Amino acid sequence: MLLSVVETHRQGVRLSRDEIRAAEPILGQLVINDWREGCSVGRALRVAYLKHPTISYHPHLLHPLFEPVIVRMTSTGFLLTGMQICVVGQTEPVEVAQGWWVRQNQ
Structure with missing residues (x-):
């Protein structure tokens, strides 16, 4: 299924509603x-990927x-956070909060 995804955070900082609405969705x-x-403790981590719709590689x-x-689900889509x-710059990799607003492509 082809989905439309908009990121809700930029480098761990939540975007405003207007910025999220204005963002170009990624299909x-x-x-x-x-x-x-x-994972160092041997347990599986759950990971979400957004893959290209037609090219598998x-x-x-x-x-x-x-x-x-999934923290919120409506009739138009759902919010996936993680x-x-x-x-950032020349520093070591860091974990930052991120959310994806996901909708079925119209």
Whole structure:
């Protein structure tokens, strides 16, 4: 299913409603699965990816969302929140809060 996704945070800071409404949605296929390789305690992490809608070998359209949780669902879509790993400037990677507003593509 082709979905329309808008990020709700920028580098861990929540965007305003107006910024979220004005953002250009990214179209892709939402895939959520377990990831065991990166976890030191051997438990699986849940990871959400937004994949290219037609090209399977294309890189992910957004940075992966770790430990995603649906926190709100409406008749128009749902809000998926979790953590992303990003690099700001020349610093070490850090985990930041991220959310995806997900809707079915019209």
